[in-house]
Amino acid sequence: MSSSIESSYLPATTESIAKAQEAKDASESISILYRVLQDPSSSAEALRTKELAITNLTSYLTKENRAEELRNLLTQLRPFFSLIPKAKTAKIVRGIIDAVAKIPGTSDLQISLCKEMVEWTRAEKRTFLRQRVEARLAALLLENQEYTEALTLLTGLIKEVRRLDDKLLLVDIDLLESKLHFSLRNLPKAKASLTAARTAANAIYVPPAQQGTIDLQSGILHAEEKDYKTAYSYFFEAFEAFSALEDPKAIFSLKYMLLCKIMVNQADDVAGIISSKAGLKYLGPDVDAMKAVADAYSKRSLKYFETALRDYKSQLEEDPIVHRHLSSLYDTLLEQNLCRLIEAYSRVEIVHIAEMIELPVDHVEKKLSQMILDKKFAGTLDQGAGCLVIFEETKTEEIFPATLETISNVGKVVDSLYMRASGLFAQQQSDIRSTTVLGLCPSFGISI
Structure with missing residues (x-):
């Protein structure tokens, strides 16, 4: 089964498996397990031993990073x-994937592997396995x-699964569809798919990990609609579920919880959440990044904010969800600082504003221009003189x-x-016409 393997096979027995486990290194163990799989015997005992050999071989190859093997x-x-039941085949295939x-670094290999397995399952008419591999393929394509x-x-897959009424798989597919529409910025469809996933989940027992994924997606969609309080509650539920399972997604749930606290102007609560028993378990760059942002927001300091974005670029800017909300937060903070600085002036140099706020001149000029267009304040930019002219606000009686309003009413x-x-008037004219017709034609005996 491999060029590095000896032509002679080993009998598929527990002794052969034990021999592989006692080998000096991983390469020797892999070689022994390949030889066990070459045993032509198809007895029940031999098949069970081969299944164990496949599990062990998969583990060794994974540790050795031999993805192609x-x-x-x-x-x-x-x-x-x-030679084995279809359910066991599905378990082995999904285990190797x-x-x-x-x-x-095996993203492309995984996609290629899933496509190969989809073709094989179609040829073998293994619908159950094909649907699950296709769902995995869709998730990889989304990533x-x-x-x-x-x-x-x-x-195509969701129509097929709905006909078969496989609710557990349907929950996974609806969740994937919700994530896909969210990535395409189609929020109505993302919410509809999430609702469909919740409806299917209510009819069956949903594993905690899957329920945590549903809550995480719910929180993301609510946060996108600026409903940060509801989003926080969903992220908290997801965090508890993932934390109990020691799932790596727990750290993302915690990070989004802290983000919601910052967005609702409760940045002071971030330190308390981090220092709690649950929070201390996940101390690291992600939590440190959110703490730095919370400190910057509490101090209303753009300099600290930009420092946090620079120091924790992978945790903040490379996370699309955090980046989107922090961009909005940064703009709000920048506008508040600029309004506070210019309120004492009627005419001021843009260079002076940039020095006070410690940002590049072109960046400040662009933001001031945007604020004037958005009517955040009344003014104009005198680019020839490099000044900002602020108009006095006319008070309306x-x-x-x-x-x-009275005139409108x-x-x-x-x-x-x-x-x-x-x-x-129209009714009156109709009555007049009816009377005229009756007067002209009395012999017809028309009555109304």
């Missing part, structure tokens, strides 16, 4: 799959930002808006009376 192993095991995923191909695959009343008068 794992792929070849999956191809070479196809004759063996015809999961093993490849644990090896860094690889191949959105069009992922959407096409999911659209309170009676003016009230007068306009009177206009509505007049329009309503006009419509009624038009209706009465």
